[in-house]
Amino acid sequence: MDWIDGMQKALDYIELNLTEEIDYEKAAREAYSSSYHFQRVFGILTGMTLGEYIRSRRLSLAGAELASGSIKVIDAALKYGYESPDSFAKAFKKFHGVLPSEAKGANLRSFSPLRIKLSLEGASMMNYKIEEKPELILTGFKRRFEGTPAEPREQDYNLWVSTRVNQYVLSGLAADRETCWELIKNQRDDGYDFYIAWELTAFDRENWDEVLNDPDFAARYEHVTVPAGLYLVVETERCMYPSEQYENLRRRVVNDWLPSSGYELDDRPELKKIHWFYRDGDEEYNSGRYTELWLPVVKK
Numbered sequence: 001m002d003w004i005d006g007m008q009k010a011l012d013y014i015e016l017n018l019t020e021e022i023d024y025e026k027a028a029r030e031a032y033s034s035s036y037h038f039q040r041v042f043g044i045l046t047g048m049t050l051g052e053y054i055r056s057r058r059l060s061l062a063g064a065e066l067a068s069g070s071i072k073v074i075d076a077a078l079k080y081g082y083e084s085p086d087s088f089a090k091a092f093k094k095f096h097g098v099l100p101s102e103a104k105g106a107n108l109r110s111f112s113p114l115r116i117k118l119s120l121e122g123a124s125m126m127n128y129k130i131e132e133k134p135e136l137i138l139t140g141f142k143r144r145f146e147g148t149p150a151e152p153r154e155q156d157y158n159l160w161v162s163t164r165v166n167q168y169v170l171s172g173l174a175a176d177r178e179t180c181w182e183l184i185k186n187q188r189d190d191g192y193d194f195y196i197a198w199e200l201t202a203f204d205r206e207n208w209d210e211v212l213n214d215p216d217f218a219a220r221y222e223h224v225t226v227p228a229g230l231y232l233v234v235e236t237e238r239c240m241y242p243s244e245q246y247e248n249l250r251r252r253v254v255n256d257w258l259p260s261s262g263y264e265l266d267d268r269p270e271l272k273k274i275h276w277f278y279r280d281g282d283e284e285y286n287s288g289r290y291t292e293l294w295l296p297v298v299k300k
Contacts, residue, residue: 003259006031010115015113018058019079024050037264040187043148044254046114051189052147053114057094058109062088066103073100122281128257129233130297136226138181139205140197149184149192149270150247156182156194166220167196173211174198183224184270195224222286226269232257232295240283242291246272250293261297268296 009030014022027050030039039050046053058080065071071079077088077100085100093099098106141163145155160167171177176198183195199287205223214219236242236249258264271294279285 002032004116006033010114011114014054015057018054018061019081021081022054029256033264036267040265041254041258043187044150044251046150047150049148049189052190055091056095056114057109057244059092060109062092062098062100063103063108064110065108067108069104076100088149097253127235128253130263131231131233133226133228133294134229135228136199137202137205138183138195138197138224138226139170139200139208139221140181140195140224141220142193142195142222144191145194146191148187149194153247159194159196163196168207169212170198170200172222173204178276180274180277182274184271185224185269195222197224226271229266229268230263230297230299231271232237232263232293232297234293234295236291236293238288238290240278240286240289242289246291246293250295253293253295262300263297264300266298270295 010027013027013030024035024039028035031038033041042050042053048056062080066073066076069140073088074085077085080088083086083089089100092103095104096106096108098108122290143155143159149156167180171180181197181199183197184192185195189261208221208223209215209218232251234249234251236245239245271292273292273294275291276285276289278289
């Protein structure tokens with residue numbers, strides 16, 4: 001119950017301070033966790049960043065006040081943390097579809113506060129491992145994405161589809177067309193870095209420009225060091241489309257296992273290890289495909 005009570009206290013703190021500067025560290029302390037852990041858990045469970053949630057609540061309240069005629073636009077902008085009426089108007093229109101000056105009599109969006117409810121769910125089995133992983137160096141290419149890594153992951157899919165040449169180069173150098181990685185790091189309110197990567201030999205990494213023999217092409221890639229540490233490792237079932245199970249598995253780990261585990265999420269990269277690419281027409285091969293979730297954890 002401490003985890004449930006703590007999350008609700010954190011949400012209550014946020015709600016009471018929507019017209020003030022919200023201290024993420026203080027919100028996390030209400031939830032008995034570190035700031036990083038709190039923000040990561042929040043993002044996985046809700047599909048939005050903490051900053052997105054706070055902005056939506058503020059704009060929802062601002063819309064209600066402006067619609068009632070109880071406040072001027074410039075006062076609403078200052079009250080809800082915007083540096084200028086212009087920045088407020090831009091955010092307001094993106095959220096509500098109308099300008100703040102048009103709020104009275106308009107159809108506005110309402111975004112209600114989150115509430116933690118206790119419900120009896122699950123009672124299902126989940127196999128997992130806590131493993132001390134050595135340092136891992138991956139080579140890949142990245143994009144900076146908005147939001148939080150959660151469904152729908154259209155931006156991830158589009159990156160896979162549009163970078164086939166980069167993938168062929170890395171899989172060829174790794175001599176591995178069965179396994180690759182997705183890597184997520186630098187998760188903040190403004191988004192996260194998303195990598196598609198392979199594990200190459202030390203020789204290839206150390207002689208990268210010579211291996212590719214094209215400095216401009218070599219500059220597309222980055223060598224990323226994943227520090228050694230504890231990881232929670234969970235696998236999807238063997239099936240043709242393990243990606244369809246992945247996000248649900250990720251949420252289950254955080255919702256069902258993590259609160260009573262004695263661990264919290266750590267500020268190291270999150271990894272997804274993909275086993276066996278899809279082969280057209282090879283049903284037996286495809287039915288054995290699976291994906292590993294690697295979440296970095298530390299003892300509380």
